[in-house]
Amino acid sequence: MTSENQQGGTHLNTRRKVLAVAAGAGLVSLGGVIGAAFVKSPEQFRAEAAGPDATVLTARVEKRVLASTVITRGAVGATHQVEVTPATAAGASTALVTGVYREIGARVQPGDLLLSVSGRPLIALPGPLAAYRDLRPGDSGLDVEQLHRALRALKHYAGGDRVGVFGPATKLAVRRLYRRVGYAVPDTGGFNGRGDLPALRAAADAVELAQAEVDAAQASVAGQGQLAAAKRKLARAKDDQAALIATTGPMVPMAELAYLAAFPATVVSVGAVGQPVKAPLIVLSSGALEVACRMRPDQVGALQNGMKAQITSESLGNSTSGTITSIGPLTTDTETSATGAAPVSSGAAYRLVTVTPTKALGSEWNRQDVRVAITAAQTPGEVLVVPVSALSAGADGKTTVSVVAGDGQQRLVEVRPGISGDGFFEVTPVNDDLVPGSRVVIGK
Template sequence: MPAPRSADSRLPASASALIRRQRILLIVTAGAALLSVGGLVASVFVRSPAQDAAGRRAPDPTVLTAPVQQRVLTKSVILRGTVTAGGSVNFTPVQGQSQGAAAGALVLTGIRKKAGGAVAPGDVLVEVSGRPVIALPGPVPAYRDLKPGDTGKDVGELQDALRRLGYADSDPAGTFGPRTKTAVAALYADRGYDPPNTGGPHGASDQQALTGARQAVTTAQRAVTAARATRDAAQGAAAIAAANTQLGYAEQDLSTARKALDDLVAHTGVMLPLAEFTFVPAFPARLSTVNGAVGSVVAAPLLTIDSGRPVVTTVLTQDQKASLREGMKVQLSVEVLGQEAKGAITTLGAYTTGPSNSGQRNGSSGSGGQNGSSGGGQGSGGDTPQARAGYPLTITPDTELPAPWLGLDVRVTVTAASSNGPVLVVPATAVSAGADGRTSVSVRAASGAQSRIPVTAGMDADGYVAVTAAPGFRLAAGDAVVVGQ
């Protein structure tokens, strides 16, 4: 059998030659591609001596510049502070024995103002055992029941509060007289409560004494009338003299009885128990806390009232204190609210070692009245004590801060120093001193050329320095000064 022929052998001679030429062309093309790839790889990894030298040469230096500015230069101190009330008052009632009330635990029976609510003069805050607790304007904490016949500065404080609330009181200043009783009675009536009385509810326990005193006056008056009749009927000098003597005694008894009645009237009736009011030193005020729920036994302190416009307090280190003084302007920022306010430093205190009660006013939460008399304990905490040692600082805002600020942490920016008007300002790194001690800055032109300008340095603040070019040299806002290279 003859051997099989290949595919090429079965093709015509011209077609076979064409296929061979195509194969040769493909082989040549593939070889050229391989040579090109090899050359490319070699060009990446093979470097000439000139390239090696260029790679080892340091890069051209970079010149850092900053523009000269013309502005007011201010030196700022950044602090953190807390918004607190100008002061606070604690109040806890104690059983008022002077009212003839029965002994027993005091119970919170009503909440008329919720915690966080605004307090106005004359507001009823809560009810304790059915009786109101009234906020009255006054700078000094109360320390005793105020009763008819009492005298003192605290009575004058009550009279001022009553007048401020619109109740006429023409009694002598500092004397709890009949007109003060009338004003207190009106204060309670307008709020829907029976006025408290020295004789208990409706003055019942005083009525017997008053009745007896009035009867004594009546009896004495009758005795005077009888003595006069006896004298008028007497015959003879001896009888007339004896009758006049008896009339004199009767008139003395009548005078004594009348004085006793007047004194009893002057010292009984409408009163103001310490358990039913609290003096608040400043308004606006805010009821910060109510310590208890309706039906609970009263615990101390029952109420805490934030009094006066909010302030910002903080504590300074020695370094911070050295830069600040009272009267400096302050920018306040509450980042969480996105709000700002302005103020000024009003108090820069002496060094303290931490929390203290130096700001407390007379009185203490839950204590009794003066000389052991029963009533409500009242006290005030002043500025919030700081928890760390340092120099306490108080900032008073120019306008009243919004209520949501109270208790928040704020950013405090104090303007510690300021230039007198706009000055030329450069970064502190642009100023250099030569061997001769003279200071200068280097100005870089658009071409890259640098020229040294002697300057006099002024105040510095926040990384910038005020500069003045030496006579014969020019430095202007917008010039580029070298700050590094």
């Protein structure tokens, strides 16, 4: 039994060894298969390291109105701007602002009282010529003619004096003007004309005395020679009196008038009550508001009067339309050199382009910095358009676009380009079809 048991144990051990060896061999074989699956040749590594196939970027062909737009900045301002700084009023030692009657942004009409300096008024009147002298009775000239027109517009003057002459009718009109604004009329003789009273009285006395001499000569038996001399004396006295009357009385100091070429006007800036007068004391803008754009010469090449524009104020959150009304010459700002020699350039050359709004702008637009989009060209109707990057120019001079079919195949279509704008080109196919919705290659 012992011997048989030993033999049985030996056979069992032998079978176990055989199974172990077989299992090990199986594992080695399986490891070889797995290892073979992970082992790659250099060619495989290079192929897998290469990038993916190139992706074709496309865009759709559109049909719409195409516009070429030039974008710039502009400053809103009135057609005319006037700066006024009145001189010290007569009899005042200091030029001081004593009243402000039109605040910043206020509308100004002809005849309006703007402010007062040292107790004297500043009145707005219509006229293109700035006041440059005091106007006194007996004066004549274009400035007096302008005063006549201004007073006539306010219904204070209905004629009566020779054109451009400051006569009796003008005096009466000046009195009416100052009565309207509530101030005493200025006079050649000072307050209430007191300074002229002695001379006027003396002239009246001279006339009276001369008349008495004529009366006496006529009543006496004196000869005709004495009577004639008395009459000549009387005539001279009357002429002197008339000349004195004609050159005295109501006048208009230049410091009390602000002439504006157009109304209504707007107060742009004004001094404060109680402050000394500093130039400019008041700035007035008149006429319609417009936009001035300083543009580089290369921007202006395609522009012309009449082109449409869109005006946008970001701060106001508002937009309006307009048109180009003028394109100025090439300009360079200059400034005096430090040595006081000839002026020198102080910036790049530019051309001033004026854009006039289609509808009048409100005063809130005045002095705004705005964005201006000018339509330099526009197709008359809808056209086929593609991105600029879709166009290719060949060595043969032909322009083409590459159209991608549904299966990914590409074909070249010859086109004639038209206007461009906002990154797109108008295109017209030459011999092939190109329809809205077609996809064209714009890059890879």
